[in-house]
Amino acid sequence: MAEAARRAPALAGPEWVLALRQTAGRGRRGREWRDPPGNFAATLILRPAGGPAAAALYSFVAALALHDALAAVAGPAVPLAIKWPNDVLLNGGKVAGILLESTGAGTGALSHLAVGIGVNLRHAPAPEVLEPGAMLPVSLCGETGVEVTPEDFLAYLGPAFARFQAQYETFGFAPIRTAWLARAARLGQTVTARTRAEVSVGTFETIDETGALVLKTAQGRRAIAAADVFF
Structure with a gap:
């Protein structure tokens, strides 16, 4: 680089x-x-x-x-x-x-x-x-x-x-x-997405047109632009 x-x-x-x-x-x-x-x-x-x-x-x-x-x-x-x-x-x-x-x-x-x-x-x-x-x-x-x-x-x-x-x-x-x-x-399975501010757990549904990770969580559907994902 x-x-x-x-x-x-x-x-x-x-x-x-x-x-x-x-x-x-x-x-x-x-x-x-x-x-x-x-x-x-x-x-x-x-x-x-x-x-x-x-x-x-x-x-x-x-x-x-x-x-x-x-x-x-x-x-x-x-x-x-x-x-x-x-x-x-x-x-x-x-x-x-x-x-x-x-x-x-x-x-x-x-x-x-x-x-x-x-x-x-x-x-x-x-x-x-x-x-x-x-x-x-x-x-x-x-x-x-x-x-x-x-x-x-x-x-x-x-x-x-x-x-x-x-x-x-x-x-x-x-x-x-x-x-x-x-x-x-792990498409369609439960994953954990961690940012510096929060942790989200949900079903990995898709990625959207911006490349964001889309999770179906207990709080609703969420699009996450940047995170570390754990299985």
Whole structure:
């Protein structure tokens, strides 16, 4: 992400930055992202046409691309799912995460968007280094026996991202939302959404047209724009 920010002002078009070793990985809200050798850490630099709200929906584009790239590498029978808002699960454990960062250009426009993606290809962090309540991490190799290098995985991920990006930019969020829901983890089941201010428990009904999580709770239907979700 740091290298993407350094390169972005000079770029005329999109570019992938692949790190073969990362020593300062981070996730949402500044959390540490551990990245042992052999895992995947890459950032795609884009110049989205819309404002911040439209750019935020690229997390769903990235999740779909990750899901399909992992399925292409490991085979369609491997149990994959997408966890709102930005994780991909394999056998119920977290195998990949997504982080979006942007730089403004004034008047609500963006100068660039960095889509950061981390995948546990070979190694998963030990449970004891995780924060309390965090989802158990898994690796692609550990769960399936499939070994793939970061460079080879990018050869799957790049075209998958381009395919869903073209769909989003041509037809809007609706087909992305439909495809995402078809791959969603715990859809129709009870989940817990935690923000810094409150905790909401309810049935995961859908995501709305802004990408917000929609829960059916005891207090009524709620749309939650940002939260950590627990199963």
